Amino acid sequence: MDDAKIDVKQILNFEGFREARIVECEIIKLGANGDGLAVHRLHDLPEGSQERTNAIGSSRIEVLVVPFVVPGDKVKVKLYKAQTYYQLCDLVEIVEASPDRDDSLVNCQYFAKCSGCQFQMMPYDKQLLHKQKVIENAYKYFSQLPTDLVPAVDPCVASPLKYNYRTKLTPHFDVPRKKALTELPPIGFGMKGRSVVVDIEECSIGTPVINQGMKEQREIVKDKWASYKRGVTILLRENTSRAANDDVASESKACVTDPKQIITEFVNNYRFEFPAGSFFQNNNSILPLITDYVRNNLRLSAESTDGPKYLVDAYCGSGLFSITCSTGVESVIGVEISADSVRYAEINAKLNNVQNTKFIVGEAEKIFANSLTPANETSVILDPPRKGCDSVFLDQLITYLPKKIVYISCNVHSQ
Template sequence: MKVEIKKVGINGEGIGYIDHLPVFVPKAMIGEIVDIKITEKNKRYARGEVLKIVSKNKDRMQPKCHLQHVCGGCSLMHVRYPKQLEYKREILKQSLIKYAQVDPRRISNVLPSEDIFAYRNQFKMPCGIDEGYLESGMFLPNSNYFLGIKKCIIHDKGLEEIRREIMKVLNNAHMEAYSHKTKKGLRNLIVRGFDGKYQCTLVTGENEIGASLIQKLMQIKGMYSLWQSVHTTKKTTEVFGKKVVLLAGEKYLPLQLEDIQLQISPRSFFQLNTKQAIQLYRNIAAMIPAKCNLLVEAYSGIGGISMYLKDKAKEIIGIESIKDAVVNANQNAKKNGCEHVSFLCADAADKLIYLSKKRNIDVLVVDPPRSGLDDAMLDCILRSKIKNIVYVSCNPATLGKNLAVLQNRYRVERIQPIDMFPNTSHIESICLLVRK
């Protein structure tokens, strides 16, 4: 049946209507008329698959990756980049109106990424056997079918080169893919790199990585450190095992971010697009008023944002629940000579309740996971007297739901979207909230 696409969905799919029922159609664009096959239908919505594009959008293009239709990671690669930015603002706008009735005039245009391809500084890829060889790749959505990926064009070029070399060495050493029966083999390959230096983690079963294999891997150009994490748990979304052990090389991967030096451990979070991370930090800083007394950052990770804001407050306190990240963050503060910046290992809501009772917090910066702020955190903020909040979000839906609650006490001043992930439907945004 023919459907006209009227809207863009949160995952980048087109949305049309059949008898007032919304139909979600991946890879269809606004304004297109498409012949579709219904693949799923219930009382609230339906899903469809494009059979033929009857009327094509002028901004449609041929995806540069031949696996785009299979992988699903780059759901907007068939859309020209300027139009991708429009779609992302629309996705954000729809969520904020739906959940929090935010005035769309508060939402600025999306800041574009300097690089549209080869921007990603890290990958975490499952491993399996493909055409008789051990390969890094992906499992097809909702299946156990493994697909080896020879080349990913959104990965940094050096990252792709070192991935090929690592797989070559592992194949020559006859490393096997992980098996739940034997609890042996390579399960995931994780590599992160900046400025030609790469940190590699082999997530394996109960394997002992021999000295000869370690030596050969460390001889790969750009290999800065090699780690192993044993992970034998079934049915888990965790990529790492409980421990990560250094096999060779340096303990921390260095990153120069303007005038800040950061040291990053394998499990520490850092933005996947380095150039856009600087854009993000600059725009967070721009939303903070003239130098304040106390700034608190919740979900502070390795302290990158707090370090960048070092000149914005007389005192900065970061709160993070992951112990390794807190140790990492305090080392970064010391390395950068920031005596007025410190990090505490605690639950964000619990520690914020304590701090807000004892101290006057001028600015709170929050950069929560995709699930957003939990009820305890929202309740704590509403009961506090925090003057300004800078909310960094990677999920428009949870941002909208959180703003619906926070607007009881705070006014949404402005929202700046930033494109961290070109060719995908993901959109990062910074929201400034001022206490009423």
């Protein structure tokens, strides 16, 4: 690592550091966050050249972080920000495309500007392989397990929809501090690597209803942009209505913008209600697969002879997993820090005629303050926020030692 270490203080004091360098490199792999990684060897630069002079510090190599690339791409990049062990870069040009790059797959006019999507130029099967590798590397480098105990990672399950799947978007616009707007500001999402908003008229991963809502909200902002004194984040949330839970034929959808309005989503004919501004999974198309996977891996089906009798759902939210996994167990205990979410979990249990659930308001470790079910007959679902579970809860969970744990994570590097 010392070969790549950059003296950032020296860079800041260097007369020519503001002159952005452009270099060519080959992308060797993707990092966990989806950006490409390349190694630029400074000893290959001509002695006395301006480029070598600008390559500050005692480092002999530079690790370059490049967005919107795939392994094997040969690219021209502009270095714009030095960190201790790497340089952040803008992609300037694809000099030679990797065999894994297919730009005909790109489905968005804002791709490579907007920070929302990274892999549209990659075939979907390659995207899934990358995500599988991220999980494998997380176990390999962070689990501290002996190599022979690192578990095999199954192939990633594909989303039924590759585009037009998101049921929630939050475009925004900024207003300069202590200044009035002099023109309509860009309304959309952040630019990759910059504190700048990219004006977005349509998002290719949003559902058709969400995109219609975006069009309508943009018109509202256009009509009164001069009156805004501060920036605004616009909520766009899809609401689904049915005459009955299983009556898909009667289904209709609308876009909701009021975060307090109660909306409805259906998952495998389960009905869930919650405020539009609260958290709920945003890809409804894959939720049946996810909830089925969790339930099957808990062995909670009625046919199971050795599965646990009881279920604990930590970080239960408005009851998604508590309710969809409630069949085949005697009781479910859900715990959630948000009292409002617990209220809707109770409402959702009643809406689905699920009578074996109990929901508790509090930190996840509060479940251990109650009379717990026998550990060898209990499964635990963990679905924490991005930061993961805290150490207090994990220590208590290890002491409790339930029969089965299913962990749902949006950040594999937390736990």
